[in-house]
Amino acid sequence: MLPPDARLFGLIPAAGHGSRMGAALPKQYLVLQGRTVAEHTVSRLLACERLVRLVVVVAPDDRRWPELPVATAPRVSTVPGGATRAESVLAGLQALTDAADDDWVLVHDMARPCLRLADIEKLLQACGPQGAILALPVADTIKQADAAGQISATLPRSEIWRALTPQLFPIGALRHALEQALSKSQAITDEASALELIGWRPTLVEGHADNIKVTWPADLPLAGFFLQQQHQQQQESECWQPSV
Ligand SMILES: Nc1ccn([C@@H]2O[C@H](COP(=O)(O)OP(=O)(O)OP(=O)(O)O)[C@@H](O)[C@H]2O)c(=O)n1
Numbered sequence: 001m002l003p004p005d006a007r008l009f010g011l012i013p014a015a016g017h018g019s020r021m022g023a024a025l026p027k028q029y030l031v032l033q034g035r036t037v038a039e040h041t042v043s044r045l046l047a048c049e050r051l052v053r054l055v056v057v058v059a060p061d062d063r064r065w066p067e068l069p070v071a072t073a074p075r076v077s078t079v080p081g082g083a084t085r086a087e088s089v090l091a092g093l094q095a096l097t098d099a100a101d102d103d104w105v106l107v108h109d110m111a112r113p114c115l116r117l118a119d120i121e122k123l124l125q126a127c128g129p130q131g132a133i134l135a136l137p138v139a140d141t142i143k144q145a146d147a148a149g150q151i152s153a154t155l156p157r158s159e160i161w162r163a164l165t166p167q168l169f170p171i172g173a174l175r176h177a178l179e180q181a182l183s184k185s186q187a188i189t190d191e192a193s194a195l196e197l198i199g200w201r202p203t204l205v206e207g208h209a210d211n212i213k214v215t216w217p218a219d220l221p222l223a224g225f226f227l228q229q230q231h232q233q234q235q236e237s238e239c240w241q242p243s244v
């Protein structure tokens with residue numbers, strides 16, 4: 001469990017340009033259910049009342065972010081990102097000047113707008129001393145491919161999980177691990193892999209399958225469906241009255 005006396009900060013890497021989406025604007029500014037992906041995602045994190053404040057890491061040439069209502073939320077601030085996700089996350093950590101090394105940070109992709117508050121709370125509760133990440137066990141059989149696109153191995157499915165975000169770590173440890181990985185030009189695609197490189201073994205916490213990362217064009221209508229489904233479920237639960 002997150003240490004009761006530790007403060008919790010949020011960090012959203014949002015400095016990417018969404019090349020795989022191939023849209024006319026960065027995917028975090030595409031609209032789903034009447035709001036941008038960015039507004040959905042930031043709102044999901046701000047729903048966590050334990051979050052002291054939230055740093056959003058934006059592209060240095062981002063002119064859209066300041067136009068969003070969430071940009072003026074009291075707990076939100078921004079910092080320019082870098083050329084890679086890891087550099088952007090490190091820039092966000094360096095902006096947490098009011099945080100101590102033993103405070104904790106929740107890193108969540110701006111591209112994951114369907115995150116549930118219940119999953120954030122589950123992560124905070126299940127977190128071990130070496131951090132934790134939301135993840136999903138895989139249902140399909142996993143094949144490893146060779147350079148020619150042919151099967152080179154079938155991996156043990158019971159040991160395979162798909163990493164999601166948020167990913168939760170002590171701020172000092174994450175900053176050190178990212179600095180180490182970047183100084184050695186080690187390719188890392190999530191925060192946990194940087195900690196693994198310094199020998200940490202973060203805890204895997206099962207999340208929900210609707211916490212998808214909007215990456216490809218086909219992900220957009222799916223994320224829209226999940227947002228609509230979650231909104232409907234919330235309305236039904238608010239209207240539900242226990243029978244006396
Ligand atoms: N230099 C970068 C690259 C990515 N990200 C962020 O990291 C998250 C996950 O990255 P990804 O889905 O790859 O986003 P993009 O890099 O924008 O997408 P693509 O790789 O298709 O260009 C996104 O919220 C993205 O904005 C970032 O902050 N800084």
Ligand SMILES: C[C@](O)(CO)[C@H](O)COP(=O)(O)O
Nearest residue numbers: 085109163164165189190213
């Ligand atoms: C962090 C992540 O979402 C875990 O699956 C993923 O690694 C991000 O990868 P991306 O290439 O930065 O989208």
